[in-house]
Amino acid sequence: MPSTDIGSFSWLLQQFQLKPGKPAFVYGLRTILALGVPIAVGIITGYGAASAIAVMAAMFVNMVDVGGAYRQKATAMMAATIGVTVAFLLANLVSSTIWLALPTTFIVIFFAGLAGLFGSVAASVSLVISIMYVVALAKFASFPDLSAVLWQCLLSLAGGIWAMVLSLGLWTIRPYTPVMESVAKCYLSLSKFVELASQRVLNLEDMQNWAQQFLQAQDTVTQDLTDARNNWASVWTRQKTVNLRGNQLLILIEDANQIINSVVAEVELLAIASSSPLFSGLQQEIWQVMAELAIALQTLSAAIVKGRSSVHLGDLDRKIEALEHQWLILRSQVVSRTNDLQIDEYADLVNLRKIATSLTKLTQQLHTDGEIVANLRTGKRHSHICREISPPQPSEGFSWINTLRDNLNFDSVLFRHALRLALITTIAELVASILQFPTGYWVTLTAVVALKPNFGGTTQTTVQRVLGTFIGGIIGITLVVLIKNPVAIAIWILLLMFTAMSVRSLSYSLFTMMQTPVIILLLNVISTGGWQIGVLRIIDTLAGGVLVLLGSYLLFPRWERQQLPTQLEKTIGANLVYFQQVIANYLNSRQDTTDAINKLRHQAAIENVNAEASAQRLFSEPRHVQGEIEPVMTLMIYIRAFFSSVTTLGEHLQEFSGDYQFTELKRLADAIIQVLENLAQALQQQQSPQPLPELDSYLEAIHNEIEQLHTVRISEIATNPHAVTPTLQAVREQTTLSTELERIVNEVKIMHCAIALLQK
Template identity: 30%
Template structure:
């Protein structure tokens, strides 16, 4: 039907972008109704109206998710909005100061979108408050204090409603889908030993379908947000972890079935079945932990089972003496041991991610209990990136966030100049249109342009009809207030439809104030046309050549920068280049900028309604694991301050060479859309390094007994213990990057 009446290029006008949520409308209704009721009861109806209206705007900045993140985001929005309202009140009567303030404040509004979805929403709300105040009559400190108090009361009421009375949980479907992944793994393990091979295959397919459903749930959640979120990153990691787990578990089960009837394999089979049961229980406990239930998860017992299997291998190796090569079961047992060890590492990593979600922490923190030596705790003091780092790293014209902030500030300043010089009534309608229409990408601006125009035209036609046909002011006020609540509720569902209801409120409120003058609707339509046109021109002309860079190119730049960063740091460990702090810092900033630009390009892709889930999720997973790989490099960089330059293990050079052999063809694979070559075998090099470090730790314990403080062994452990830990993290990231690129190009 859509294709019959609309050109396919404009089919987005009739396509919803999300789901309807009655809870959102109910919360907005409560926010406005309580403020109006309190204002009425206290004899300050006007203040109650403004507090209620301001609270609706502040509610737009509540993204849900982590409690602490929401609190910080809301508090930041309230405080900065209040500050900008005060400054706008003071400078709005002086044109030059008004234009300078418009430029600076709106640049910040566009620039903070680099903080993802919370930053985008906070920026929009701050911008709306700023532009609305700039169009109001200026005033002295008395007017400033009155407006500041209204903002603070509205902000406080919003925070009480969001964080105390009505905590929003928009991630519920996503958490359910992740839980189903781990429940499906546990179910598969528990049923695998009692079902036929064909039934087992069906079970594996069902688990894979559950993983795909989780990825689709993540994609839908991602589409409803204007940027990245911390829980969103953690979610895709948990989904990928589940994918890695099921692959390893299927491998173990298949290996056991190879020799399930071998009499010398009986004990190993019993131990493996015990291990699988513990893995299933671990997965179920992860689900409980994800839902904030008090439960402890650890892999100690699972590790003891692996140790027991290793002892069985040694026992059988002694039994067959020099004929181990003739005993295929030994090879199978060794593979089972290595696979179970991989599963243990994966489970520990997954549990760490879930615990960090529960504790509202950033992902990728270094767990100190993983450090192999007490002495090496001195080396664990790597710094958590500051909130200021993204602002500093993106403060360059190469950053798409910087360009968007600059583009937005220029066009809105032009809009402010137009309505101020021409003394146009309701000039804030012009600038607010620019704010909400002008998007980081031209494609998204194109869609917002037509959504805004369609909603405004319909609102400008319908509203005067209501005011002509309905004589009751009470009914008209009810329609007006209901429209703003409905409009704000529909923003995630369909922007054009929400604009229609918001226009009814805006036009209706102004018509009531001016005695029913229908020309207000015409003014609303005209200023929307001018504002949308300015936004369209800005998106088309200002810095557009830089935005034409495709996501695949930006992904390649992010990979290249990450590889250069890895080589810059590891070359110091290998002793091939001297330690140059400034050079590595510059490379780290280049890597961060490449990551941010790729993330911005991905957001432009995911915001396009014509983009399918299969296009978004693998690219996002690739970015996240690439970022985790770089974070591991940053940990090693932080330890260079204590590095004394001791001789590295020979296998470290081999590992670095393998990483380069992995990444370089990966770049070609992404650009050409072909499958990458086989993943290099990293495990032998990593195992050799870690075995060497474990041997040194035993030696160091013997040195403790003889009070030897400063020895070569101690220095080697200080230099390389953290590296030994991070190699496992890197391996996990590299495996996930490889599987993601394979899915991307299939």
């Protein structure tokens, strides 16, 4: 097979590739019930066409089951139920003339496009409302027969309420389940994160590919941690007191945050130690402990979901014992060569000791978390683990009117998107009406579903929708030709919908491919269309895809190149504030700002995720509007590296007494802060950054001091190798600090160079 054919086939398979995760079979089963009951009622009563309205309403409301806390689910599903019914009614009222329908369509779709201003839940609800409006306008308009209109609206309302009952039926019975599931998901993504971190030990060949996967896993676990905090807050911040289970779950959430920080610091230390000849002496043991940590986290995740009363971590304990034993052997071998011991070699030994100690602390933390998980269902109290933790603060309220008013201008990306969406949808409806396309509303639906605020997202969704519709259309045509029995058709509809909903979160292409034959079969139940409906579905979707791509490219584009500097400025600013807080603790070790550091670390991590998403959108845009992307890639890599270095320093604060201080630490810190402030300013003003100050001179002075400490310590080892002296304490504290400061200076220099190239 020619290489071009192989490449095309590989690209096609990639469009149907599943994202990491498990199919949502429970969601699929609930979908079968949500659709199956209205279908069965329609078959039994002989009103199959009428029951299709309830089926569609149930399907749409079921699609906005956003998960999370029950209050959030109930609000979203109730809004969707009312929304799709009102949309159905409105479509009937304006269906009498195209000149009334068109401006109404523009207004409805425009405000639906603005819903993203109020979060992903509002956007999801507005999407299903838009779809119901378009479908009702084309297929179910019965005005001026008022009784028929009211009957159809009642069917829509009944379908939505039925979907709500199925989803929210366990509300009062299991109120904490969503929070527990989100915490379990957080520990599962932590497991995958640690598993990737363990590969850093052995995988030294393809470091670029590993680094990309590791950062993606870090972003995933950061997002899962944010979701877990939000779910916890939605349940308990409305209550006056937090019960024991709520406190236990909050401890698990905050411990997950601590594990993230520890793993980031561990990988940073591994990057430093891996170039040392001594590293091979502990490499295998370190890898085994980290791999076992990943398994232990996975075990904790499963125990949270299944309510196990015990969590066994014996294998992890044995791996830690082996690591500590091997560390003592390695230390003994190095110390026995006191006369030949070099300063660099001793520094490597200190770093390896730091790695082993950190892994031991992680193991101890998992044991504590294991006890909490074991008592999560029973509510049993242990005083040494039920410590007080400051709960996450509820998000401040906002005025939706002010938010809407502030975004009604062309500077708003979502305003441009809403206007573009409304124009394309209205144009599609007008063209379909004038040319009298029998199923022209599918062109309109493609625009509603596929058009995104950015060109890259629009392209990806459009390609996946067209491919999924093409294959699904062929499946639907085959089923229409071969199956005539109403019961068999109903069974196929349920099976296909079960599969579609189960894989919806994993692959939009597969979801579309499974959903398309459902729509074709439903329409054949409502009216006689035959297999031709499948052909028209494919043609209309392709036409809609072309219209969407043209509209996204030509109508009010806001290319990511224009927005990226603002996001990068925010990202550098968040990392700068994080660095300032951490370094302030080194300069004044007596202050306790742990909570402040954790908050700033999380904010910097979120901004790193946002910057990565912005860069990915840039890379998906047309090549001629991207500009020079290499400086952007370099900047992204070293912002993340800077964050890791600062996180390592933040973790090292636990061992820092402050009894010994580098004389040039404050000057170096001030110089780094000055550079980062200037880099953020350069991005804001779109100008070249100022020349770098003399960072190397401050760094050289710190290197000289740490070498002196190592020299003194080597002399102490010769006389009394096991004595704990002030020099030993200073070496343990200052070696990591010195190493990370050197890495930070290098990262800041490269960030400066990247921004200078970006502004040319």
